[in-house]
Amino acid sequence: MITVRNLHKSFGQNEVLKGVDCEIKEREVVCVIGPSGSGKSTFLRCLNRLEDITSGEVIVLEKNITDPRIDINAVRREVGMVFQRFNLFPHKTVLENITLAPQMVRKESKAKARETALELLGKVGLRDKANAYPNQLSGGQQQRVAIARALAMNPKIMLFDEPTSALDPEMVGEVLDVMKKLAQEGMTMVVVTHEMGFAREVGDRVLFMDQGYIMEEGKPADLFGNPQNERTRNFLSKVL
């Protein structure tokens, strides 16, 4: 579903990704871990071209998104993204947040978009919040709405950038549960996370990023249980 070849990304003189290669298959849940500043978010944001790609190839759903001529909006429709800070639209209700893109981008009727939205709200356990505004919700609830908003586009891939890092500890579980359910339903997911428990339990594969490279990757049991790289060991000893 996603193929990344020799991806480089610089901000001015600062080279943040120094040649990343990876392949993500359908129904796979890939967790990305690594120290702060190692380029995890930047890598994720290159997958839907929220960051301009400096060089290399990123192929998403058979479209080479490095090619400036492709219709990036058509690719983004199929790739949902969930942000650390939720980024709900504060001037719109929960329902409007969720129905906006299906109506505007997919040209769904209002009734159809509404029906899907309520269904998704039920799935994330927030059906009764349809008419609330984001600032009336807790962080955990906002993040679940953000997940529902992304799912409303019926994406083939979901990208998560530290979806629980901005949450109070008691709300982390409710968001991870929703993600776990999604993974079980077979969604292809790339998840940048500090939640090692989630990576170990739900991830099919874990990528360890450091200094702009994928230093090591493997099945969670292998990478956590028997890390090969010195830096991986070092990092894991600090976070586990």
Added chain:
Amino acid sequence: MTDFQWDALIKYLPYFFDGLVMTVELTVIAVILGTVLGLFAGMGRLTKIAPLRWLSNIYVGFFRGTPLFVQILLIHFAVMPGIFGKSSAFVSGIVALSLNAGAYIAEIFRAGIQSIDRGQMEAARSLGLTQGQAMRTVILPQAVRRMLPPLGNEAIMLLKDSSLLAAISLQEMTFYAKLMQGKTYLAWEPYLTLALMYLVLTMLLAQVVKFLERKYGTL
């Protein structure tokens, strides 16, 4: 001041009223045109398209960097005759006031748009919205709410600054006050009346802005 000439004032009151209508008309039209201009110039200052950005910067720089009074004279006596062969005070007045307002409102738009968290645009784009769709449905509605107080200020400034148009004999309030002075050689009567009329108008406008802020300003 002891013998305030009420009867002279009453005789000129219908003129003052005509002037008031003109002043309000000028302000309303200039606020509307200025907002449209300001929206485009404000976005122009933020665009990646360099020529549009330069154009917007030059426009905003010029109209903020020179006195409105000079702009009025330039437009009425040079630009309009240069283009159309003649000029009308009303058209020149609208053009000058709107262009000036547009430059200030462009800055209000730019600041308003930039004050919206970058994550809002990213979230909208990640859902597949185009830049324009995201701007219209996500960024601008939030930005406009934050812009209400400075826009209100700008409207009040415009209302007051429209008095400068008396210099090109546009028949708004200040013009008639000057006229009355010329005819009657009275000063307190026309100018104190004039000042009070501006004061009442600006206070009314401030109330309108306050009402709009209460209605739409909170998120």
